[in-house]
Amino acid sequence: MGIAERRQRQRKDLRDKILKTAQRIVLKEGLAALTLRRVAEKIEYSPATLYLHFQNRDEILQELGRMGLEVLVGCLEESAGVDDPVARLGAMSRGYVRFAHEHAEAYRLIFMLDSATAEAVFHSHAVKAGEGDRAFRLIVEAFAALARARPEYASLDPAAAAEQLWIALHGIASLKISCGKFLPAPADALVDRAVATLLFGLRSRDTPAG
Amino acid sequence: MGIAERRQRQRKDLRDKILKTAQRIVLKEGLAALTLRRVAEKIEYSPATLYLHFQNRDEILQELGRMGLEVLVGCLEESAGVDDPVARLGAMSRGYVRFAHEHAEAYRLIFMLDSATAEAVFHSHAVKAGEGDRAFRLIVEAFAALARARPEYASLDPAAAAEQLWIALHGIASLKISCGKFLPAPADALVDRAVATLLFGLRSRDTPAG
DNA sequence: GTCTATAGGCTGATAGAC
DNA sequence: GTCTATCAGCCTATAGAC
Numbered sequence A, B: 001m002g003i004a005e006r007r008q009r010q011r012k013d014l015r016d017k018i019l020k021t022a023q024r025i026v027l028k029e030g031l032a033a034l035t036l037r038r039v040a041e042k043i044e045y046s047p048a049t050l051y052l053h054f055q056n057r058d059e060i061l062q063e064l065g066r067m068g069l070e071v072l073v074g075c076l077e078e079s080a081g082v083d084d085p086v087a088r089l090g091a092m093s094r095g096y097v098r099f100a101h102e103h104a105e106a107y108r109l110i111f112m113l114d115s116a117t118a119e120a121v122f123h124s125h126a127v128k129a130g131e132g133d134r135a136f137r138l139i140v141e142a143f144a145a146l147a148r149a150r151p152e153y154a155s156l157d158p159a160a161a162a163e164q165l166w167i168a169l170h171g172i173a174s175l176k177i178s179c180g181k182f183l184p185a186p187a188d189a190l191v192d193r194a195v196a197t198l199l200f201g202l203r204s205r206d207t208p209a210g
Numbered sequence C: 001g002t003c004t005a006t007a008g009g010c011t012g013a014t015a016g017a018c
Numbered sequence D: 001g002t003c004t005a006t007c008a009g010c011c012t013a014t015a016g017a018c
Helices: A002-029 A036-043 A057-081 A087-101 A104-111 A117-123 A124-132 A134-149 A158-182 A189-200 B002-029 B037-043 B055-077 B085-102 B104-111 B116-123 B125-131 B134-151 B156-181 B187-203
Strands: none
Touching: A002 A036, A002 A057, A036 A057, A057 A104, A057 A117, A057 A134, A087 A104, A087 A134, A087 A158, A087 A189, A104 A117, A104 A158, A104 B156, A117 A124, A117 B156, A124 B002, A134 A158, A158 A189, A158 B104, A158 B116, A158 B125, A158 B134, A158 B156, A158 B187, A189 B156, A189 B187, B002 B037, B002 B055, B002 B104, B055 B085, B055 B104, B055 B116, B055 B134, B085 B104, B085 B134, B085 B156, B085 B187, B134 B156, B156 B187
16 A cells, blocks of 8 residues: 555645745745746646646635635734733734735735635635634634623624724735835834724723723 | 827827727726737727737726726715715715725726736826825815814824725725625625724723713 | 646737838 | 737647656
């Protein structure tokens, strides 16, 4: 059976090599620069060989998106252990936007292309298995913790709050990527301001300010 | 001189025809479907002719983006006359997101592609002449009016507030376009909620709630 | 079974005839 | 000013060598 195993191992190795090479190209020259021919050339195989591991170019992009999503979840989990809910939300928010900045092409792939690509990424196997909206649930949990810890947030809807935070974070992240010139302030400052305003705005409307 | 004028008129007519045709293709089948060959075929000229009116495909897209920007400014100006600052901000916000929904491809062109395209759109002649950030200034003015009208907003920074609103509106608009499935609530509801939370959060921090 | 070589049909862009 | 012809590049698919 060793032969079959070696074959499978070699097959996986080549697949990984394709993905790594594709990732490097996308990272260095952007999504548009990713062509099967260039990948094939770099790994010293013919273009047709790629079709034995992926159905087409889109499937490679899909897989890159899925890998990026894993990194994003990792970024958020890094801050998930912070005890104070407000500090945790701040840390996770900065982590989210920092991921978008450091992996701009992956972020664009996941959240800024047409619905088809986005849905394909989110519906690929590993994502469907539950790794997908883990990121969102981490934010929801942070808001739930906030609601438990502070009386002025007792009546807060954690899911709705998480959605609002996501909207703001995506606004910052995507504008920084596409229209950075029109959003000159540092990302961290924008994030902190957005989180502060959101938290202040989400307090129960009949709570005394302070 | 009549001959030269007719020539120039004919030249402009063809240019407009190219743009209108391109717009129709993009509107019906998306940005990716826009090819010079298809435009040429539809207007019954050879592909090479297009290069006499535009340097390349990107310049056509740039011009389409500029035209879209004009429509966006029009959408915002429609609501700019509303007296009550809060109502005005709500109306402008809904107008912004409605534009993004109704002209999704134009919105994507202006705000969701790479910096190069976005900057090209904003730096094209007509935009440079001042029609560019008029949209943003309309929002700033609305916040300035709010600050004058309501004491609890007296210390508000209109430009910073406008930036925060823009971030939220772009978050909603772009996620609706790219990841609509993960943002199932109606756009208007999301906008109203975002505006309400932002306005509540932007009040002076030592103002009694109410 | 795995891969090479190649063909077909797109694309943007350009040179040169008229 | 407009065309034909053409180049170089892309993705996709497949026949056939090994």
